[in-house]
Amino acid sequence: MADFQKFYPRLLAAEGGYCHTPGDAGGETWSGVARAYHPNWPGWRLLDAAKARLGLAGGVLPAQYPALTKALAADGTLAAQVRAFYKANYWDVLRLDELRSQAVAEQLADHGVNAGTGRPARMLQYALRQLGYTRLAEDGRLGPRTLAAANECPAPALFREVKALREAFYCYRAGTTAPAPGTPLHGLFQRLLLRPDVQQARFLKSWLARVAAIPAPAA
Secondary structure (H helix, E strand, O other): OOOHHHHHHHHHHHHOOEEOOOOOOOOOEEOOEEOOOOOOOOHHHHHHHHHHHOOOOOOOOHHHHHHHHHHHHOOHHHHHHHHHHHHHHHHOOOOHHHOOOHHHHHHHHHHHHHHOOOOHHHHHHHHHHHOOOOOOOOOOOOOHHHHHHHHHOOHHHHHHHHHHHHHHHHHHHOOOOOOOOOOHHHHHHHHOOOOOOHHHHHHHHHHHHHHHHOOOOOO
């Protein structure tokens, strides 16, 4: 079955260290945990203490990111809190321990981290329906029927479908391409409450790199 521990190093590599990008709605982030979205995460106390020790309590300039990242990376307690955060809030919420395919599970987990956990389940169900599981409801709930279908479906085909959906999702989000109105894919994006925003196009390259970084399952 899929294993979070195998996925976690790839996730950390994609999320990086400390960042506070202007215009990013998530605000200040550490290892991808966004302060604006998770203000009560206990790791912020450790991060703020590290900033205070480095004399950065008044704000962190981009040139100071490496030094702060190095200090934070050396904190074992903070590292454990980051790992627990991702395991509980993404991997476990999506019930990915119950999927046989590591590669499919990683695509779903990574999408949940990047786009919210409400979307991967519906995208998985859409993908399965495209692959012939037409009796499966697209209700956004990862229940026994969805998990059984995902485990029955050949992993390479399901992986390709989920990967293509993620790529289309990001291109639509960035305003670069869009499925024709009235098509099944356009309907899916409407149900996912996805809206194009050309201001997000600067993130498209990194989004697509995340998708590509997850290797396909063996045939």
